[in-house]
Amino acid sequence: MKFFEVLSSEDLDGIHAATLEVLARTGMLIQDADARERLEAAGCGVRGERVTFPADLVARAVESSPAEFTLCGRTPEHDCPLVPGRFYTLSTTGSPFVIDHETGERRHALVKDVADLTRLVDALPNTHMASPATPKDVEPEIVTPVRVATMFRNTTKPLRVAVESGDEVRYSLKIAAAVHGGMEAMVSRPQLQISVSPLSPLTLSGDSTRALMVAAAAGVPLGVIPAPIVGATGPMSIAGTLVQQNAEILAGLVLAQVVNPGAPILYEPRPTVMDMRTGQSIWGNPEVALMSVATAQMARYYKIPGSVTAFGSSARAMDDQNGFERALTLLPAAQSGANVLASLGAGDNVIHTSAELIVLDDEIMSWVTRFMRGIQVDEDALGVAAIHEAVMGEGGFLALDHTRKFMRASEVWTPRLSDRRNYSDWDREGRPTIQQHARARVTEILATHVVEPLSDDIEREIDEVIAEARADLNAK
Amino acid sequence: MDTEALLAEIRAAVLDGEPSLVKSLTEKALEAGLPALTIVSEGLTEGIRRVGEEFQKGAYFLPDLVRGAQSMEIGLEVLQPLLAGAGEERPTHARIVLGTVHGDLHSIGKNIVAAMLKASGFAVDDLGVNVPVEVFVDKVRDTEAAFLGLSALLTTTVHQQEAVIKALEAAGLRSKVKVLLGGAPIDQDWADRVGADGFAPDAARAVEVARELAGIR
Numbered sequence: 009m010k011f012f013e014v015l016s017s018e019d020l021d022g023i024h025a026a027t028l029e030v031l032a033r034t035g036m037l038i039q040d041a042d043a044r045e046r047l048e049a050a051g052c053g054v055r056g057e058r059v060t061f062p063a064d065l066v067a068r069a070v071e072s073s074p075a076e077f078t079l080c081g082r083t084p085e086h087d088c089p090l091v092p093g094r095f096y097t098l099s100t101t102g103s104p105f106v107i108d109h110e111t112g113e114r115r116h117a118l119v120k121d122v123a124d125l126t127r128l129v130d131a132l133p134n135t136h137m138a139s140p141a142t143p144k145d146v147e148p149e150i151v152t153p154v155r156v157a158t159m160f161r162n163t164t165k166p167l168r169v170a171v172e173s174g175d176e177v178r179y180s181l182k183i184a185a186a187v188h189g190g191m192e193a194m195v196s197r198p199q200l201q202i203s204v205s206p207l208s209p210l211t212l213s214g215d216s217t218r219a220l221m222v223a224a225a226a227g228v229p230l231g232v233i234p235a236p237i238v239g240a241t242g243p244m245s246i247a248g249t250l251v252q253q254n255a256e257i258l259a260g261l262v263l264a265q266v267v268n269p270g271a272p273i274l275y276e277p278r279p280t281v282m283d284m285r286t287g288q289s290i291w292g293n294p295e296v297a298l299m300s301v302a303t304a305q306m307a308r309y310y311k312i313p314g315s316v317t318a319f320g321s322s323a324r325a326m327d328d329q330n331g332f333e334r335a336l337t338l339l340p341a342a343q344s345g346a347n348v349l350a351s352l353g354a355g356d357n358v359i360h361t362s363a364e365l366i367v368l369d370d371e372i373m374s375w376v377t378r379f380m381r382g383i384q385v386d387e388d389a390l391g392v393a394a395i396h397e398a399v400m401g402e403g404g405f406l407a408l409d410h411t412r413k414f415m416r417a418s419e420v421w422t423p424r425l426s427d428r429r430n431y432s433d434w435d436r437e438g439r440p441t442i443q444q445h446a447r448a449r450v451t452e453i454l455a456t457h458v459v460e461p462l463s464d465d466i467e468r469e470i471d472e473v474i475a476e477a478r479a480d481l482n483a484k
Numbered sequence: 485m486d487t488e489a490l491l492a493e494i495r496a497a498v499l500d501g502e503p504s505l506v507k508s509l510t511e512k513a514l515e516a517g518l519p520a521l522t523i524v525s526e527g528l529t530e531g532i533r534r535v536g537e538e539f540q541k542g543a544y545f546l547p548d549l550v551r552g553a554q555s556m557e558i559g560l561e562v563l564q565p566l567l568a569g570a571g572e573e574r575p576t577h578a579r580i581v582l583g584t585v586h587g588d589l590h591s592i593g594k595n596i597v598a599a600m601l602k603a604s605g606f607a608v609d610d611l612g613v614n615v616p617v618e619v620f621v622d623k624v625r626d627t628e629a630a631f632l633g634l635s636a637l638l639t640t641t642v643h644q645q646e647a648v649i650k651a652l653e654a655a656g657l658r659s660k661v662k663v664l665l666g667g668a669p670i671d672q673d674w675a676d677r678v679g680a681d682g683f684a685p686d687a688a689r690a691v692e693v694a695r696e697l698a699g700i701r
Contacts, residue, residue: 104668104669105669116673142639142669144639148639148640148641149640151639151640172638172640207589211589237592240546240592240596241592244547282546282592284545284546284547285542285545285546285688286686286687287593287596287687287688288686
């Protein structure tokens with residue numbers, strides 16, 4: 009299996025060696041005493057809140073992390089096995105704003121948007137997993153249990169939520185267990201992946217540490233998701249940021265393995281670059297695409313599944329900038345062998361998401377999926393007989409069996425959104441843009457697509473969990 | 485000793501973002517008999533003003549701004565005791581207290597705003613991250629700062645901005661300080677809702693808003 013690579017094997021060894029140096033010398037600030045105690049017992053050095061990691065402990069922890077695991081749907085047909093060569097898309101997480109597909113206005117994300125956007129992911133053919141925006145119309149303390157419940161109701165595909173505390177993990181897992189008939193059933197076929205974010209550089213806050221440990225103990229798929237910004241919270245040199253994020257992930261991985269050897273870990277960084285004029289964290293730069301490819305290589309180096317930034321743009325509108333940044337980020341990411349292609353539907357540096365962007369990304373992914381299939385070369389495809397028949401006969405190629413066979417096997421891609429009409433027809437229709445086509449598709453899907461509802465019993469249990477979370481967390 | 489040349493060297497060292505050089509040149513300037521306030525205004529402040537100019541022109545970028553601000557600060561540290569002793573204060577546009585709210589550890593946006601405000605001639609008290617409500621209120625009271633900047637990146641900590649504003653009201657300080665909000669989930673709508681005086685979607689805008697509210701330019 010050949011993947012697109014930007015780093016040589018010497019480069020990978022160099023990054024790994026540099027990472028071990030960082031972990032042994034600079035270490036990680038871990039703001040939870042219990043975690044530090046456990047790491048110290050496992051062989052780490054601890055000075056105050058600073059934890060250093062010996063190379064052999066890192067090696068053992070990488071060894072015990074599973075090479076493959078599956079992010080499951082409610083039922084098996086939507087399962088996403090994270091194995092070499094398979095890739096799946098994940099919609100973007102945490103956006104505080106959405107672009108309303110009816111008014112075109114930017115506004116705060118609401119629970120209704122989490123529901124609609126998740127249902128859209130459920131309906132589209134090239135969107136495989138869902139992650140939620142951050143709704144404003146919920147008390148902050150229970151925003152995660154609420155959006156997790158909302159996602160479970162609106163898709164049967166695998167889900168992922170990025171969390172900020174152990175409580176958020178606990179209640180999210182309770183909801184997942186309610187849907188699947190208990191924790192054991194849920195863990196054996198996990199529909200929910202948890203992601204925990206170290207703070208760059210090299211810090212795990214108390215809340216994030218506890219979130220990581222709860223998720224690891226439960227044995228659900230756990231993504232370690234640092235987001236260093238090149239030049240600001242990570243080194244200005246790309247290789248340096250690859251080293252730092254690697255250290256941040258491996259530190260999280262070690263802690264997870266100490267808590268629960270064999271806990272499934274996803275190598276899931278989201279590095280960006282800083283715009284040195286405005287201070288914004290930028291998605292859609294060439295370096296982000298480079299880092300996605302490098303990340304996929306690093307994940308393979310450690311033999312654990314990898315998840316990379318694959319969609320995204322700095323553009324605020326669905327214009328050419330948006331188009332080229334998305335396409336140029338996705339293609340290399342898909343070719344890199346990353347198992348999860350993330351941030352689908354993200355715009356304006358992930359500050360907003362929208363139904364139209366999700367539909368557009370589904371289209372781009374469809375294009376890329378065809379590209380990744382490559383070219384079939386066998387006796388039939390080489391077409392010697394077909395060529396002879398077409399040339400010596402009268403109908404050319406259009407009438408051949410060969411043509412219908414390959415056409416029906418989707419040898420050539422057909423678009424859903426891209427407009428192929430002639431100029432006059434297009435002009436007469438008012439010159440519709442791809443955004444307008446996307447909008448029409450959104451409207452159609454949201455009006456018609458139905459997700460198999462959860463049973464009344466499950467709904468009742470979910471409501472109880474949320475009530476429990478509300479009482480427990482609001483009181484704190 | 486040519487004092488004009490010394491001041492020029494200090495300006496250059498600030499422009500080049502060389503903190504140790506600024507420190508030693510500042511000490512040298514004091515030894516040469518230059519008054520502290522002169523070193524501040526003709527050396528440090530003038531140097532940082534030029535840094536800001538280069539940034540506006542697009543020749544300098546944030547790292548240059550941060551280094552310039554650092555260099556200026558180190559010179560000020562040397563001179564501050566002398567200024568205080570003489571009952572003098574370096575002229576600044578206004579004093580601003582900055583911090584990331586309680587529960588939130590993110591600092592990079594705030595740090596950039598701090599550097600840009602310093603380069604723009606503000607006195608900045610940066611309280612760091614995870615700052616409890618009372619600490620903000622106490623600092624505003626103690627320094628009589630004209631501005632308070634609150635940064636929140638996590639949607640779960642945004643409401644702390646409202647809590648700080650309410651605490652300022654309860655302490656009878658609300659009318660004495662202008663509150664500015666920043667952070668990715670923040671918008672004008674939220675700023676209006678919690679009664680803030682301003683909001684900035686990025687660091688450059690933060691400086692503009694502060695300058696507008698301070699009545700500069």
